[in-house]
Structures are given as structure tokens and as C-alpha cells.
Amino acid sequence: MSPIVEAVPNFSEGRRPEVVQAIVAALSSVEGARVIDYSSDADHNRSVVTLVGAPAAVSEALFQGIARAAALIDMTRQQGEHPRIGATDVVPFVPIREITMAECVALARALAQRVSAELGIPTYLYYEAAARPDRQVLANIRKGEYEGLKAELEAGNPDRLPDFGPARLGSAGATVIGARPPLIAYNLYLTTGDVEIAKAIAKAVRHSTGGMRYLQAMGVLVEGRAQVSMNFLDYTRTPLHRVTELVRREAERYGVGIQSAELIGLIPEQALIDAAQWYLQLDNLTPHSILDWHLR
């Protein structure tokens, strides 16, 4: 087995399919790196791409994609609902197989340096790759968005200086690069149209307001149905099954149940196996118990 890294670059373009396709083509142009999923949202004016492969190949593919996005997206004219500071807005590396988080941090730093040196784009390091504690949190780096960051850099605010590259924003803006564990986007639909119940449950279960440590959550209304929309930042420590049962219990408090669940994007298979093991109470389950493990 050779090392496999995942990267999930976010681009500030979700309305012009030909631009998205050009960026995906650039991300697909390197032998050894493969785009396995991408989706665009017009309201957010944003696209999210998932690529996987050998670490050096993925880094090279990301560089090509970032260069293409810088050439095709003009942040001085870009508008959309989603917060953003750059054409390539954020690029997390994710360890998948035979690679450590520390190695992903090194990949993030090297790419951030190269992007600033060769493309003249200011870069910020975030999450596990952050060089300052406050930059572990993406929202802190993106505060004020493109326009606000541009103004603060022009005003010479030292607190907003990039980790690499020039202290001014061009039409490509700035790019945040880092490393994080696999993230799972998982939503629970409730048997009610009352979004206040979803909001109350989200507040009860998420980390920021006293809930589970590696969980972000918000209550939203989707096609007339209340939904608890969640990001699992580390499913090995805050697992899907425990949160699902916690949400179920909170929902019961309001006399409602869980109608269904949905994934946005991809899920590591281990997260599903962990859930099966927990619900079935299979204490002695190991990879060796799984037939398919022996076939690979």
C-alpha cells in the first residue's frame, strides 16, 4: 500500500460551469491524482472538489487548479452567499492511508509557500497546519471576507498579515491552506416543519454551545422540513451513532422523531463500520472479521 492523501479545495465559482470545468480539468491533469467528486452551488457561488492520490501528485494538481482559478475568477467582482477571501478559498489536506497528520501539515506548508512564491497569492495556514493558535479556526482568517481583508492589509494591520506572500490582495484574493481529519457532513431531518426545534437541538448538541467536542451543528428549514445540519470534525472521537441517538433523545423532548438522514459528499467507510459495531454491540469486531478486508 502506498500513501494516499485527500484534498478538498473550495473555489469561489458556482455559476459558470465552464469555469468550474476548467478548474476541475487542471486538478485532473496530474498523473497519480484523481478527482472523485465535485459539486457547485449557485446561491453560494462556490464549488467543492474532492481529489485523492499520491501526496506529491495531489500537491501538484492543487497548484495547477489554484493557478487556473486565479486566472479565471476575479474576486473584485465575485458575489455569493458563502463567506470567501480568494478565488481558491480554502484547501484542506486530509490523511487517508499510510500518511500522518504531520505529513499533511508539511504538504500544506509547502504548497502555501509555493503558491505565494510562484503565483504571488498571499496564503494563510489553518487548522492543524496553523502557525498561530487563532488561525486554527478558519472563520478568524476569513473575517471581513475579501473586501474586509483587503482593506485591513492596505491599512497595514499586522494581525492580518499572511503566513506567506505579499501583504496585499489582487484579483485572486488570498488562499487558506491547511490539514484536518476527514470531515463528515451529515444532516438529520426531523418529523416536523418547526425549524425552532432543529435550532434548539443543534444548540444542545454542538461544541460551541456546550455539546459534543468535534461537532458543528445548525438548525435549518429544507423544503418545509426542520433539519439538524452537522459537520463531524473528528468522527473517531465524536461518532455519528452517538450524536444520532443524542439528537433522537432531544427530539423526543419536543415530541418529534428523526425521519431520515443524509450525507453531503463522502464518508469514510470506517465511520459506517463503527456505527454498525456500536448498534449491533459487536465488541469483538476487527478488520480481520471482515471478509472484504482479506480480498484487498
Next chain:
Amino acid sequence: MSPIVEAVPNFSEGRRPEVVQAIVAALSSVEGARVIDYSSDADHNRSVVTLVGAPAAVSEALFQGIARAAALIDMTRQQGEHPRIGATDVVPFVPIREITMAECVALARALAQRVSAELGIPTYLYYEAAARPDRQVLANIRKGEYEGLKAELEAGNPDRLPDFGPARLGSAGATVIGARPPLIAYNLYLTTGDVEIAKAIAKAVRHSTGGMRYLQAMGVLVEGRAQVSMNFLDYTRTPLHRVTELVRREAERYGVGIQSAELIGLIPEQALIDAAQWYLQLDNLTPHSILDWHLR
């Protein structure tokens, strides 16, 4: 992807490790077939081996293993708790990947013919490969065990004639060969030492006494704890999660719960993913949702 078949031969030897190892060595002697698991039980005087690989290679490896078992196990002297009629007692082929049940039936018939022709061992076809409806059920073929079958054949009972080979049993006995879906051996330990509760639950949930169609179950006492011991004959139609919850509900009826579950042998990964999907209510889960699927 090339076709992969699994075979799970059962041998009537579980006390002499050197004999078991010699049989496993024979099963491992063919390029393209691989032994991935085996275990022996001294009380049952029986060993179960799991091998996987290309269909032709697995068939050849089975033939080598059957020949070795015939040379090393003398059924006229063999004793043990488990019902048996031959040195190699039963050999199911199981479709795993890129192979149909019909192809597994053809493999079973070809092997049964070869074993009888080249080794002089009478062979019976069972389950999906059965040539007569009553031989779909293994217990019907094995009725009376080695001694009883030998006597009936000597008495000329036409109902017990083998599908292939001579109508008499030598020291290697007879071998049952067939094809079946993947079988999962899954046990639930109850929070009680009262085996009568496990027996009542087994009776409630198993097919033979009115329960779930593809389920065998019995209640046993294991190290002082009541256990519902089960075989899932087709987990796609009678799944683990549904039966687990059914057993839980029956157990509640007696005021007890499920303490833990255990697997004997291997489980197809899909059975675990099915359970996770059901418990998490992930209606939209597909193989494409699973990151690892894209990495293979």
C-alpha cells in the same frame, strides 16, 4: 476486477493439529487460491477453513484438500459431537465478486463429479446445487451420520444414493458439495444465565418454528451466560439489524437485554454497511458515498 469465489470446507478433524495443518497446506498449494481463516474445535472434532480466489484455483485447491483429508481421516474411528458423514464433510461455494450463484452451482457439480471419479468418494449436491428438492437441506443428506448412511447404502435404500460415485462408504465417508449465499454466524449474549430464555427467543425468531425466513437459531449456555446462537443464510433478505432488534424486543418480554454480540468467522462488509444505513436512517447512501470505494 476478476471473479472471486469463496469456499468453506468442513473437515471431520479438530483434535490432531498436524492433520489439520496438512489439510490446510494442501488447500494452500494452488496459485490463485488463498486460505484466509481456519479454526478447529476439539469437542466437535471438526475444522472449518475459509479460502478465496479465482474459481478454477479454488476448485483445484479443494480437490487437493479433499484428497489429503481422505488419506488422513478414518471415518470408521472418528468421533465427535458434530454430525458428519465424511472426512471432508461439506463444501459450500459462495459467490463473492463478479460471479453468479449459477456459476457457483456449476463449480459445485464439477467438483462433486471429479471427487467421485478420481477419489472414489460418493458425493451429494446440496442447497442451491441440489439435484433433488429434499437435498437442499443439509440435515436431510446427513441423516444417521456416517454410520447410518453406510448401513442404509448397504441395505440398498435407493433414497440415499449419492448424486455421483459409488453407493458405498469407505473410510473417507461421503462429501456434500454445493453452493449457497454468504452465511453469517452471529451470536447474541443476553443479560441472564437462564438458557430457557435464550431457547424461547431462538424459537420465536428462527424460520423453522415460524420466524424469519433465512434464519437458523438455537439457545445455548456459554460460560454461564444465555446466548442466542444464529446463522444468517441470506443477510440481504433477513438482515442482522432487524433480527438484533427482534431479539432485543423478545428479551425485554422476559425482562432481560442484549449484553453483547459476537461473530464466528467472517462477515461480508456489506452486512455491516447495511446495518449502519438502517440504524442511521441513511436513505440516500450508495457505494459512491463511501470514500474508500473510490480508492479501490
